[in-house]
Amino acid sequence: MKTKKIQQLIMSALLSLISSLAIAMPVTYSGVTFPTGDSSFADAYLPFTPGPNSITQGGITYDNPDYVLGAPDNASVSLGNGGTITVQFTDNSLTTSGDATKDLWIFEFGPAIEDFQVEISTNAIDWIDLGFIRGQPSGLDIDSFAAVTSGTLYSYVRITDDITNGPTSPPFAGADINAVGAITSGPAAPEDPVVSVSEPSSLALLLCGLLVAGGMRKRKA
Numbered sequence: 001m002k003t004k005k006i007q008q009l010i011m012s013a014l015l016s017l018i019s020s021l022a023i024a025m026p027v028t029y030s031g032v033t034f035p036t037g038d039s040s041f042a043d044a045y046l047p048f049t050p051g052p053n054s055i056t057q058g059g060i061t062y063d064n065p066d067y068v069l070g071a072p073d074n075a076s077v078s079l080g081n082g083g084t085i086t087v088q089f090t091d092n093s094l095t096t097s098g099d100a101t102k103d104l105w106i107f108e109f110g111p112a113i114e115d116f117q118v119e120i121s122t123n124a125i126d127w128i129d130l131g132f133i134r135g136q137p138s139g140l141d142i143d144s145f146a147a148v149t150s151g152t153l154y155s156y157v158r159i160t161d162d163i164t165n166g167p168t169s170p171p172f173a174g175a176d177i178n179a180v181g182a183i184t185s186g187p188a189a190p191e192d193p194v195v196s197v198s199e200p201s202s203l204a205l206l207l208c209g210l211l212v213a214g215g216m217r218k219r220k221a
């Protein structure tokens with residue numbers, strides 16, 4: 001019995017090692033190589049309301065925030081005039097490289113190359129302004145900003161369309177954000193709400209406890 005349990009533990013450790021190695025396969029998009037693979041990219045977004053003139057038209061959804069998630073593809077979310085989207089890394093984080101190499105890449109999309117403001121945060125409350133950038137894609141060296149502290153794990157990136165630039169009429173006004181990638185990718189920050197996925201399991205535990213208690217009561221009766 002004991003040997004079987006040890007074998008099972010070794011097998012599960014091996015499997016998790018294999019899957020972590022698979023995740024760590026480098027990927028390249030538009031000439032930019034992400035050493036830690038597709039997990040480098042944003043995993044979630046905070047509630048999104050587009051700015052004016054990003055709409056659904058002719059059956060095409062331009063204001064769908066799902067299009068900002070994951071690796072670069074052929075779909076982007078148009079922020080609308082002056083619109084803002086906040087993305088979150090949940091299985092990774094953005095961190096410092098300790099040198100001048102770029103750490104954060106944002107893939108803007110479409111025939112018009114529109115600029116936007118970039119801010120980063122550990123908690124989606126206190127923001128560090130990294131200024132405006134433009135490019136398809138465009139990268140930022142976060143080490144070069146005085147407010148960025150070495151080794152900090154940033155989970156949030158807030159992107160705001162430059163209202164003074166780009167097409168302003170519907171259906172796809174504002175910068176079109178395809179993907180947001182932390183090329184200098186750290187582990188998921190401990191304060192990430194992703195930690196709260198343990199909530200259903202505590203609920204399950206509570207339910208088990210209630211069932212056991214119910215069973216005991218029945219047996220007593």
Ligand SMILES: [Ca+2]
Nearest residue numbers: 039040041043
């Ligand atoms: Ca990710």
Ligand SMILES: [Ca+2]
Nearest residue numbers: 109110112176
């Ligand atoms: Ca664009």
Ligand SMILES: [Ca+2]
Nearest residue numbers: 097099101143
């Ligand atoms: Ca850097």
Ligand SMILES: [Ca+2]
Nearest residue numbers: 067073075178
């Ligand atoms: Ca996309």
